[in-house]
Amino acid sequence: MNFANCKPTCRTPAALKIAAAMAACAMVWTGTSTAQETAPAMGPEQQAMMAAWQKAATPGPQHKQLADHFVGTWDTRQSMWMDHNAPPVIETGKAVFTSTLGGRQVRMDFNGSFMGQGFEGVGYSGYDNSGGKYTSSWMDNMSTAVMNSSGDYDAGTQTYTYVGQLPDMMKPGSTTTVRETVRIVDADNFVMQMFEPHDGKEVRTMQIDYTRVK
Numbered sequence: 001m002n003f004a005n006c007k008p009t010c011r012t013p014a015a016l017k018i019a020a021a022m023a024a025c026a027m028v029w030t031g032t033s034t035a036q037e038t039a040p041a042m043g044p045e046q047q048a049m050m051a052a053w054q055k056a057a058t059p060g061p062q063h064k065q066l067a068d069h070f071v072g073t074w075d076t077r078q079s080m081w082m083d084h085n086a087p088p089v090i091e092t093g094k095a096v097f098t099s100t101l102g103g104r105q106v107r108m109d110f111n112g113s114f115m116g117q118g119f120e121g122v123g124y125s126g127y128d129n130s131g132g133k134y135t136s137s138w139m140d141n142m143s144t145a146v147m148n149s150s151g152d153y154d155a156g157t158q159t160y161t162y163v164g165q166l167p168d169m170m171k172p173g174s175t176t177t178v179r180e181t182v183r184i185v186d187a188d189n190f191v192m193q194m195f196e197p198h199d200g201k202e203v204r205t206m207q208i209d210y211t212r213v214k
């Protein structure tokens with residue numbers, strides 16, 4: 001936010017305090033003698049904000065775990081259930097996971113096919129230190145929507161479980177709840193499953209089996 005051009009109504013005390021703390025931090029982080037000489041001393045509240053900001057921004061063990069589980073190149077096998085009374089449609093593809101933003105996010109670049117058409121998508125997985133949740137976002141060339149979800153990790157079953165909202169194409173303006181699980185089989189295999197509500201019950205609509213390329 002550009003506070004210099006902001007109207008008075010948006011200059012809330014909290015926003016101004018955060019901006020001041022960030023400005024002071026930026027001056028200190030420049031490492032120049034001028035900044036060290038002119039940087040104003042921060043009060044207790046600003047120091048607390050700075051500590052909270054650094055805690056929220058610093059990658060931790062959850063971020064390392066995501067990188068350990070996913071970074072690499074993977075062959076994929078997609079199973080799509082268009083009709084739950086019929087066998088799934090099977091497709092194949094490739095996914096490349098890379099660590100980005102200083103280890104704060106893992107990016108997935110996916111390429112494959114769907115119903116005879118080229119399919120590509122980009123996803124991000126991370127961990128929100130402040131919210132205490134794993135996060136996931138997904139976008140692809142088959143939709144203009146972005147799916148955002150959050151969830152937890154069960155160390156006992158080595159499974160991430162995310163819940164998010166996906167726009168309902170058949171009912172514009174409404175959304176449908178989607179549950180996604182990612183189970184780590186071993187260092188070279190994991191399985192993603194997606195579940196959606198149909199006729200009052202949750203059904204599996206997609207499964208992707210990932211095998212690491214060595």
